[in-house]
Amino acid sequence: MTKARLFRLSVVVGSIFMILLIIVYWDNVGTAHFYLHTTLSRPHRVFPTVIPGDGQSALLDVDDFLKTFLNSDPRKNVDLSRKTEQPPVHASSRPAAGNLEENVRGYDWSTRDASLILDQEKLQAERRRTLQELCSNSSFTFPTKERSFDDIPNYELNHLIVDDRHGVIYCYVPKVACTNWKRVMIVLSESLMDQGVPYVDPLDIPREHVHNTSTHFTFNKFWRRYGKFSRHLMKIKLKKYTKFLFVRDPFVRLISAFRSKFELQNDEFYRRFAIPMLKLYGNHSSLPTSVSEAFGAGLKVSFPDFIQYLLDPRTEKLAPFNEHWRQVYRLCHPCQIDYDFIGKLESLDEDAAHLLQMLKVDHLLRFPPSYRNRTASSWEEDWFANIPVAWRQQLYKLYEADFVLFGYPKPESLLKN
Numbered sequence: 001m002t003k004a005r006l007f008r009l010s011v012v013v014g015s016i017f018m019i020l021l022i023i024v025y026w027d028n029v030g031t032a033h034f035y036l037h038t039t040l041s042r043p044h045r046v047f048p049t050v051i052p053g054d055g056q057s058a059l060l061d062v063d064d065f066l067k068t069f070l071n072s073d074p075r076k077n078v079d080l081s082r083k084t085e086q087p088p089v090h091a092s093s094r095p096a097a098g099n100l101e102e103n104v105r106g107y108d109w110s111t112r113d114a115s116l117i118l119d120q121e122k123l124q125a126e127r128r129r130t131l132q133e134l135c136s137n138s139s140f141t142f143p144t145k146e147r148s149f150d151d152i153p154n155y156e157l158n159h160l161i162v163d164d165r166h167g168v169i170y171c172y173v174p175k176v177a178c179t180n181w182k183r184v185m186i187v188l189s190e191s192l193m194d195q196g197v198p199y200v201d202p203l204d205i206p207r208e209h210v211h212n213t214s215t216h217f218t219f220n221k222f223w224r225r226y227g228k229f230s231r232h233l234m235k236i237k238l239k240k241y242t243k244f245l246f247v248r249d250p251f252v253r254l255i256s257a258f259r260s261k262f263e264l265q266n267d268e269f270y271r272r273f274a275i276p277m278l279k280l281y282g283n284h285s286s287l288p289t290s291v292s293e294a295f296g297a298g299l300k301v302s303f304p305d306f307i308q309y310l311l312d313p314r315t316e317k318l319a320p321f322n323e324h325w326r327q328v329y330r331l332c333h334p335c336q337i338d339y340d341f342i343g344k345l346e347s348l349d350e351d352a353a354h355l356l357q358m359l360k361v362d363h364l365l366r367f368p369p370s371y372r373n374r375t376a377s378s379w380e381e382d383w384f385a386n387i388p389v390a391w392r393q394q395l396y397k398l399y400e401a402d403f404v405l406f407g408y409p410k411p412e413s414l415l416k417n
Helices: 002-026 056-070 100-105 120-136 178-189 219-240 250-263 267-281 291-296 303-311 313-318 328-332 345-358 377-383 389-405
Strands: 160-163 168-171 242-247 341-344
Touching: 120 341, 120 345, 120 389, 160 178, 160 219, 168 178, 242 328, 242 345, 250 267, 250 303, 250 377, 250 389, 267 291, 267 303, 303 313, 303 389, 328 389, 341 345
Parallel strands: 168 242, 242 341
Antiparallel strands: 160 168
């Protein structure tokens, strides 16, 4: 009997020791006190795969240990008051030739009047408070709201990009400056090299590399690396790291997605989405196989076609919404993840500058300047002019959670007869 107890105790102690080794050494989270990395620390390039020991009881004991451990030392490595000068923009910081979407729109290199900078700390407190109150309000419901973080399948965590060097987690939302924020994450994490040297200027990184899934270390890759301990390590990082996302008026984001994916020639989106839309809603039976031929023949998806596709119940039955028009609450799980910073595209320059100060990396890089002629909310009336009011109302219900959670006003003028 005594030997059996000693055996169980040794299994538990051994499991705990193995967890600590993973956390402290292998995953490079920090020291025993979880002090986050400085800019001088270097990431480990090779991570061993963890194979947990046998015994359900031992795993439960580890669960209890980590639950207690996660509730300790909730300090954040964040200094909201720190002010440093912005580094100069490198002369090479221009969109690379061949990036059609960026060349079409261009960049706005103008500086901002310091007097226009908002009280960011107060603004962030209001945004976070609004989100927390709505997530805890039982009268406000939307799909997936009530599930726990453990209920989220791994494939739905593929938008959470991790930088272990600086203790940062970014949930990217397509059509909300995500290309440049991904560039920033690449520079910070040094996950991509140019002739053996890490990139230091975000805009030097080619667009095709920015959106390559192998470039970023995301939460959905944890399972392959850490096995059954992946959720435990996710929770540790979520508790200790600074988490941020950027959002945008949901209807304006849809307009932007339509413009970039269906008004510009994009072979992938033409084959995957435009051809089915043109057949279902445009009454076309025979269509060219390439987007260039289709555009030459004047065959383009209209905005009403796109809206009808979003509202069609068959769309979600075939596959989840594409990430460019999937709701933010489905991409970033704001009621399951306590975000430290919520930025908005409408105040991108101010929010970005404040976030880089908050992360203590503003001496390393500057957020790339924003696009000129960015899709504006003032365009909504024109874009929705040919959309039936009933469709607009259905579309609002589809994206209502994003409007409410992130403080965007209900577009009353669009929803009335």
